[in-house]
Every structure is written in C-alpha cells, then in structure tokens.
Amino acid sequence: MASEEAKDYVLPPEVLEETVRASEELWKPVKKVKFRIYKYNPKKDYAPHWEEHELEVSKGMTVLDALLTIKGEMDPTLGVRYSCRMGLCGSCAMMINGKQMLACQTRVLEAAGDGDVVELRPLDNFPVERDLAADFTHFFEKHKSVKPWIIRSDEVELNNPTGPYKQTVDEYARYYQFTDCIKCGACLSACPTAATDYEYLGPQALAQAYRYMVDTRDDGLDVRIAVVDTEHGCWRCHFAASCSDVCPRGVDPAQGIQLLKRLIIKRKFGYKPHKPAEALPAKVKAESKSGG
Amino acid sequence: MRESTVMFLHYITAILIAITGLIHLLANNDPAIGPLIKSNTALYLGNMAIFLAALLYHAFNGVRVILIEMVPDRCWTKWIGWAILIVGVVTYAVGLQVLMVALGLA
Ligand code: SF4
Numbered sequence: 001m002a003s004e005e006a007k008d009y010v011l012p013p014e015v016l017e018e019t020v021r022a023s024e025e026l027w028k029p030v031k032k033v034k035f036r037i038y039k040y041n042p043k044k045d046y047a048p049h050w051e052e053h054e055l056e057v058s059k060g061m062t063v064l065d066a067l068l069t070i071k072g073e074m075d076p077t078l079g080v081r082y083s084c085r086m087g088l089c090g091s092c093a094m095m096i097n098g099k100q101m102l103a104c105q106t107r108v109l110e111a112a113g114d115g116d117v118v119e120l121r122p123l124d125n126f127p128v129e130r131d132l133a134a135d136f137t138h139f140f141e142k143h144k145s146v147k148p149w150i151i152r153s154d155e156v157e158l159n160n161p162t163g164p165y166k167q168t169v170d171e172y173a174r175y176y177q178f179t180d181c182i183k184c185g186a187c188l189s190a191c192p193t194a195a196t197d198y199e200y201l202g203p204q205a206l207a208q209a210y211r212y213m214v215d216t217r218d219d220g221l222d223v224r225i226a227v228v229d230t231e232h233g234c235w236r237c238h239f240a241a242s243c244s245d246v247c248p249r250g251v252d253p254a255q256g257i258q259l260l261k262r263l264i265i266k267r268k269f270g271y272k273p274h275k276p277a278e279a280l281p282a283k284v285k286a287e288s289k290s291g292g
Numbered sequence: 293m294r295e296s297t298v299m300f301l302h303y304i305t306a307i308l309i310a311i312t313g314l315i316h317l318l319a320n321n322d323p324a325i326g327p328l329i330k331s332n333t334a335l336y337l338g339n340m341a342i343f344l345a346a347l348l349y350h351a352f353n354g355v356r357v358i359l360i361e362m363v364p365d366r367c368w369t370k371w372i373g374w375a376i377l378i379v380g381v382v383t384y385a386v387g388l389q390v391l392m393v394a395l396g397l398a
C-alpha cells in the first residue's frame with residue numbers, strides 16, 4: 001500500500017530530465033558582472049570607499065548569493081545583513097543600482113540589465129552600521145512609537161481572555177494589506193521627506209498606525225492620533241508615493257497615510273471607525289467547536 | 293493647536309483663495325459685475341480681507357512646513373511656528389491698512 005502511494009509521486013523520467021536540465025540551465029555561469037560595493041566602518045574608517053569584485057553569474061543567482069560568494073571567497077570583512085533568504089524577514093534591503101530592493105529577491109542579471117556593473121550601497125536615509133548594513137535603531141523607535149499592538153480598555157479580558165475577539169472577514173480586509181509589512185526600511189529610504197526631516201515618522205510607522213487604528217479589535221484610536229498628528233507626523237507626507245513604488249511586499253504605505261489623514265479629519269467631527277470588538281461568548285465558541 | 297487643525301485650515305484657505313480671488317478678479321475686470329461689487333464697499337473690503345487672510349495663512353503655512361522639514365530639530369519646530377505666526381499677523385495688519393488707504397477709508 002505504502003509503495004503504491006509512493007509510486008504516485010515518482011516523476012516520469014522525461015519530466016525529471018527536463019527539471020534537471022532547467023536547474024542546470026539556471027545555475028550555469030552566463031556572464032561576468034562587476035560588483036561595486038560600498039565599504040565603510042564608521043567606528044574605524046575616516047571616510048567610505050568603494051571596492052570592486054568580478055564574478056561569473058548565472059540566471060538564478062541573486063544579489064545576496066553573489067554577496068555571500070564574495071564574502072566567502074574574496075572579502076571576508078564584508079558587512080551584509082540577511083536571514084531568511086526568501087523575502088520574508090526584511091533584513092537584506094539595500095540600494096541596488098540606485099534603487100531600494102531586497103538582495104535575496106533580486107537576480108543579478110535583472111539588476112545589471114544590459115550592463116555588466118551592479119552597484120551596491122546601504123539604504124539611503126539610514127545611518128551606516130557597516131558596509132551594506134544600515135542602522136535600524138531610529139526606524140524601529142519610530143515603529144514602536146505608534147504602539148503597534150492591540151490596545152484595549154478591558155484589561156481583565158485582555159489579560160485573562162475568555163475567547164477570541166470577534167472580527168468579520170470584511171473588517172479584516174480593511175487592514176490586511178498593511179499586515180504584510182516586513183519592516184525592511186525600503187519605504188523610509190525612498191521617502192523624500194525623510195531625506196531632510198529625520199524626525200518624520202515615515203511611511204512604515206504611519207501605515208502601521210493606520211493598520212491598528214482600523215483593526216476592530218483595537219481601542220487605541222485617540223492614543224495613536226496623539227502620536228501621528230504632530231509636526232513631524234502624517235501631515236508631512238506629500239504623497240509622492242516613492243515609498244509604495246519600492247515596497248517589495250506591495251503594502252502601499254502611501255495609501256495608508258492618506259487614509260490615516262482622512263481618519264484623523266473625520267475623528268475631529270466625532271467619527272470613530274468601529275466599536276471595539278467584543279470577545280466571542282462561550283456559547284458561540286462551544287457551538288463552532290462542535291461544528292454547529 | 294493640533295497639526296491636523298493647521299492643515300485642515302490650509303486646505304480650507306485654498307478653497308477660500310479660489311472663491312475670493314475669483315470675486316476680486318471679477319470686481320476689477322468684468323464690466324458688468326465689476327462696478328456692482330466695487331460700489332458695495334463693505335462687500336469689496338470684506339472679500340479682500342478674507343482673500344488676504346486666506347492667502348497669507350496658506351502661504352506662510354507653506355513656508356512653515358518647508359522650514360520644519362529643512363530644520364527637523366524638535367526644539368526649533370515650535371519656534372518656527374511662533375515666528376511664522378507673528379510675521380503673518382503683522383503682514384496681515386499692514387496689508388489691511390494698505391487696503392483701507394487704497395479704498396479711502398483710512
Ligand atoms: S511598508 Fe513595505 S517597504 Fe516599508 S518597511 Fe514595510 S515592507 Fe518594507
């Protein structure tokens with residue numbers, strides 16, 4: 001029986017052959033590319049400088065693959081931040097040929113285009129930690145300042161939950177798009193306001209503020225308005241939307257900020273987007289468990 | 293004042309500039325309606341006073357926003373706001389005075 005099932009999963013030889021061929025094709029060196037890499041250790045160096053390395057690259061090679069090859073074989077001192085290698089952790093955002101991109105999601109050939117040079121530097125609008133790794137301290141402080149968690153006034157229920165808070169699919173859809181943020185910093189790096197106003201909260205933090213303000217489980221609308229409705233808050237956004245243009249997750253923080261502005265103005269006239277959701281009563285929970 | 297109030301007024305004054313500016317243009321250029329508006333001193337002066345106030349608020353607030361972005365230091369932010377407010381009020385007072393003189397009211 002077990003071998004019968006296993007047989008179902010064996011690939012036909014021609015498919016297997018095609019898969020192997022495609023994989024070989026993907027990793028076959030096709031072009032020599034020069035990597036121009038920004039090098040700077042603020043603790044040691046007087047000024048930044050550039051270093052160049054040449055690599056044979058394949059169709060499947062990402063910029064992060066190339067950097068790890070360079071680090072492993074040519075320059076072990078190279079500072080680069082990464083973790084998941086699959087566009088989920090947001091660690092590897094950097095300037096690739098002048099644009100904010102995730103190194104693990106960008107193929108070298110795609111970045112090089114018709115040319116054969118790929119220039120890599122740390123994210124604009126961020127202090128440099130070392131080489132390609134930017135310092136995210138201020139970025140995370142801004143994120144934290146908008147209180148990115150569910151705020152409730154019913155502390156007893158919050159600390160000893162009797163059930164999940166009720167939320168419909170439509171209510172979830174209101175903020176779903178903004179939950180996709182991986183805090184890569186690309187948006188803040190591309191923002192022209194953040195380039196001059198380093199106190200500006202920035203697209204990431206502002207979009208996250210909106211995300212929680214319209215979450216029906218949340219009761220922190222006015223607390224967050226006090227944070228974002230300031231001289232360096234959401235009103236400094238000029239809606240150039242460079243942030244949304246570079247966001248690797250399609251979060252569209254610029255849209256979030258415009259919705260946030262509208263919400264704040266409506267709040268002035270007494271509007272509240274929702275009543276804080278109540279915990280599902282025990283009876284409903286029991287029924288849904290038994291499938292009733 | 294909350295920043296949203298300041299910016300809400302910024303948008304409102306933009307609309308006011310369009311309306312009062314149009315009345316001002318008609319008063320000075322339309323041979324049919326112009327004399328009607330100009331002969332009513334209260335209407336003409338009232339319209340110009342609102343036009344000037346809206347224009348100055350909108351312009352000076354624009355300058356404030358630029359300065360806040362160029363000098364992001366938080367301790368400067370409030371000072372910039374107060375300085376712009378004082379300059380704006382003085383300019384408005386002078387502007388009103390000039391208007392009254394031009395209309396022969398002062
Ligand atoms: S909004 Fe997009 S670009 Fe900005 S931090 Fe989140 S994922 Fe990155």
Ligand code: SF4
Pocket residue numbers: 190191192193194202203236237238239240241242243244253254257
């Ligand atoms: S839309 Fe706003 S937050 Fe986004 S880049 Fe432009 S100014 Fe910055």
Ligand code: FES
Pocket residue numbers: 081082083084085086087088089090091092093102103104105
């Ligand atoms: S390594 Fe995690 S997003 Fe690139």
